[in-house]
Each structure stands twice: as C-alpha cells, then as structure tokens.
Amino acid sequence: MGLTWKQRAFTALLGTAAVSGLTALLLILVGTINVLLPPDTKFGIVFDAGSSHTSLFVYQWPANKENDTGMVSQALACQAEGSGISSYASNPARVGESLQGCLEEALALIPKAKHHETPMFLGATAGMRLLSRKNRSQAEDVFAAVRQALGQSPVDFRGAELLTGQDEGAFGWITINYVLGLLVKYSFSGEWIRPLEETLVGALDMGGASTQITFVPGGPILDKTTQATFRLYGADHTVYTHSYLCFGRDQALSRLLAELVQAFSSFYYTFHFLNLTSKPSLSEANATIWEFCLLPWKLVEGSAPPDQDPWLRDYCASGLYFLTLLVEGYGFSEETWGGIEFRQQAGGTDISWTLGYMLNLTNLIPAEVPAPRRAQSFGVWTAGVVFLVLTLAATLGAVGVQLFWIQD
Missing domain, CATH: 3.30.420.40 (ATPase, nucleotide binding domain)
Structure with a gap:
C-alpha cells in the first residue's frame, strides 16, 4: 500500500525544511568575510x-x-x-x-x-x-x-x-x-x-x-x-x-x-x-x-x-x-x-x-588599528534570510499537516 497524500506532503515539507535549514547554516558558517569596524x-x-x-x-x-x-x-x-x-x-x-x-x-x-x-x-x-x-x-x-x-x-x-x-x-x-x-x-x-x-x-x-x-x-x-x-x-x-x-x-x-x-x-x-x-x-x-x-x-x-x-x-x-x-x-x-x-x-x-x-x-597618542570582525556580505545575508524563512514555513507546514493527520 502506497503513502497517502498527507504522508507525502509531510515528508516533502520536512525534507524541504531540512535542506533549507542546512543551506542557511552553511551560509552563516561559510559565507562570512573579514571586515574592519569603524575606528574608535x-x-x-x-x-x-x-x-x-x-x-x-x-x-x-x-x-x-x-x-x-x-x-x-x-x-x-x-x-x-x-x-x-x-x-x-x-x-x-x-x-x-x-x-x-x-x-x-x-x-x-x-x-x-x-x-x-x-x-x-x-x-x-x-x-x-x-x-x-x-x-x-x-x-x-x-x-x-x-x-x-x-x-x-x-x-x-x-x-x-x-x-x-x-x-x-x-x-x-x-x-x-x-x-x-x-x-x-x-x-x-x-x-x-x-x-x-x-x-x-x-x-x-x-x-x-x-x-x-x-x-x-x-x-x-x-x-x-x-x-x-x-x-x-x-x-x-x-x-x-x-x-x-x-x-x-x-x-x-x-x-x-x-x-x-x-x-x-x-x-x-x-x-x-x-x-x-x-x-x-x-x-x-x-x-x-x-x-x-x-x-x-x-x-x-x-x-x-x-x-x-x-x-x-x-x-x-x-x-x-x-x-x-x-x-x-x-x-x-x-x-x-x-x-x-x-x-x-x-x-x-x-x-x-x-x-x-x-x-x-x-602625535604623542598611539594610533589604534581598527578591530577586525567576521561579517557577511549583503547578498549572502539576504540569501540566508530567505532560506531561514523557507525553513520556518516548511516546518510550520509539516506541523500543520501532522496535526490535520492526527485529527483524522
């Protein structure tokens, strides 16, 4: 007996949440660059x-x-x-x-x-x-x-x-x-x-x-x-x-x-x-x-x-x-x-x-080198936000399907 449409929807949403969440995590960890903070x-x-x-x-x-x-x-x-x-x-x-x-x-x-x-x-x-x-x-x-x-x-x-x-x-x-x-x-x-x-x-x-x-x-x-x-x-x-x-x-x-x-x-x-x-x-x-x-x-x-x-x-x-x-x-x-x-x-x-x-x-006061920090470019940050939103939507969708499934 094959999977019902609810099971297939739940599996698809859960898989989407996992993939998008992993993608967002990779972007956060890997997609950073070195930047200098504005001088004090x-x-x-x-x-x-x-x-x-x-x-x-x-x-x-x-x-x-x-x-x-x-x-x-x-x-x-x-x-x-x-x-x-x-x-x-x-x-x-x-x-x-x-x-x-x-x-x-x-x-x-x-x-x-x-x-x-x-x-x-x-x-x-x-x-x-x-x-x-x-x-x-x-x-x-x-x-x-x-x-x-x-x-x-x-x-x-x-x-x-x-x-x-x-x-x-x-x-x-x-x-x-x-x-x-x-x-x-x-x-x-x-x-x-x-x-x-x-x-x-x-x-x-x-x-x-x-x-x-x-x-x-x-x-x-x-x-x-x-x-x-x-x-x-x-x-x-x-x-x-x-x-x-x-x-x-x-x-x-x-x-x-x-x-x-x-x-x-x-x-x-x-x-x-x-x-x-x-x-x-x-x-x-x-x-x-x-x-x-x-x-x-x-x-x-x-x-x-x-x-x-x-x-x-x-x-x-x-x-x-x-x-x-x-x-x-x-x-x-x-x-x-x-x-x-x-x-x-x-x-x-x-x-x-x-x-x-x-x-x-x-001239007598030592200069301070701007402090380096890890940060993301605007494009990477935007992509990360999109995947996080997709992860949240897919997760909520999966939860909704499961609740609908239990009520049946």
Whole structure:
C-alpha cells in the first residue's frame, strides 16, 4: 500500500525544511568575510586661558589617525564665566569655580567610558605672562588653584602651563592652515594628500595682551629663538614666529586711554564691525576707519546694534591701532594688503591656538588599528534570510499537516 497524500506532503515539507535549514547554516558558517569596524573616536579638552576670558574646546578624532596625526574636528566650544584667570590673582580660590560650568558641559558630551583616556590641558597666554612678570608668587598661586580644581576631574589632566608667545603663534599657524585644508586634505580618489608647501598661509593673531605673527619664511631663520619646528601628517614644518607682549588690543588701548577696557576683540571683531572683512584695499580700509572715527558720537550710538554697546567706544582706537600695526609694524602695503583675510572661524571651527595644540598632541597618542570582525556580505545575508524563512514555513507546514493527520 502506497503513502497517502498527507504522508507525502509531510515528508516533502520536512525534507524541504531540512535542506533549507542546512543551506542557511552553511551560509552563516561559510559565507562570512573579514571586515574592519569603524575606528574608535578619541576626545581631547583644551582650555584657552586668555587675558580677558577663558574658553574651553572639545576636539575629537578617529583613533586610527593619518600619518601619525589625528584628523581633528571641533565638538564643543564654551566660554567660561568671569574674566581671565589672571584676574583672580587676589583670590585664586575662586578660579576653579569659573571653569566648572564649561568642564561639566564637556564631560556630558564625552562618553563616560572614555573619560579616563581623554587628555585635558589648560594653556595660559599673555595675561598670565604679564602677571608672572609683575608678581610671580601670585601667578603660581593661580596655577596651583587651577591644577587642584581640574586635577579632580575624571579625565586625564595633563596640567596647566604658561604658553610662550612662540608656542601660541605656532599653534595658531597650525590651526589656520589645518582648517583651510592646507596641511592635509581628502582627494577625489579617496586618499589623503598633502598640498604644496607654497600654498601655506601666514597667521596674524591679536589677543588682549599680545599679538603674534607666524609664517614660513623665504630663507633661513637667523634668530633661532623665533623658529618653531614640528611634524604633522608625515611632513616637517619650520616657521618663523614672534610674539609681541603688551601690544595686544587691551594693552595698547590701556596706554592710549589710560585704562584697561574689555577685550573681547581681535582683528576680526573690529574689522567685522567696520565691514572690512571682505578684502577691501588698504586705501578703502584707511578711509573707512577714518570716516568712522570722524562721526559724531550720537550718530555712532544711534546706528550701532545694541549688542555692540560695550565695545562701541573702542572701535575707532582699535581700528587705527590695527591699521598702524599692520602697515607700520608688519610692513603690509597696498600691493600685499589684499592677501589678508580676517576670520573668526573656518570650516565651522574656531580659529585658536588650541586646535593646533591638539593636532600636535595627537602625535604623542598611539594610533589604534581598527578591530577586525567576521561579517557577511549583503547578498549572502539576504540569501540566508530567505532560506531561514523557507525553513520556518516548511516546518510550520509539516506541523500543520501532522496535526490535520492526527485529527483524522
């Protein structure tokens, strides 16, 4: 007596389930390939302790790096409460409190699992340089208070130090050339390439208490105290850099106005207010500044935006000082003036020495090779899913036939 149709259906479904299930298993075990997981992300924190205020920046970069240097991007910018840390000379115990708000924002952004491996550094610039010259004991007390406050954080605190003017200028030069894509950039062919050295630009930085100039010279640097050398993305760079202490905006205006005024300004802020950031000629810049300086004060007050009120009285003096510094001090002429660009940001990144410092620091942080894993290609994964679904359908069908068989 032959098999009934129910027996034949049950046998066929059971056989189909077995074959498809075995096929799916083989695809899972055999059809895998080696893949590299996306590189882990590293973080770093830098405090820029300037003469008039302190800013915190959080940077991030892929852990595998490029030619030993990280491809760094800005993840957070935060301005700390109060004035610069040098203003706490008479009460250093309060300096730590002024930094806590921004530090908490940084810790909230960075995953807790990465806190212990995140380097943090505070660099103080011209304001603390002046305080160190006037009263070294007070300056040391301020630094001690900063180290005590930041040393209690869960990150890898690398210290609080006084940057030299040459360091500030050199790191600023790295920043501007990096954000403009002049140190390394991604090509259409999918490779990282280094542009020609002739395309590198110089950097002019105007702070509250000092001003810096940094560039690649056309010949040898005779005074080695003005030379800075570093290696980035597999290439060595040597620049001329010089810092002029007491020639920053605040210090210059204090001598002009016999009082220290708020310095939340630089070349960019003053020239932006005067609408001089779109590459005007030197004669146009000179005429615009003098035209503004000759306006009646009531007309200046009435036409200025409300948020400019705290600095409105200083724009005439700042503009004249910057013009004199660039022309008489640095030697820019009508022919070379067009090569100057006044910027606050580039590529969504604040132009500050802090990014250059972090780029240089990544050379000291070991790169991590992306972790290999076994994975399936999309086609194999799709086939595996199809056979698994077929196995499940055939199994359910066989169970259904068996139940129907028992009921009979």
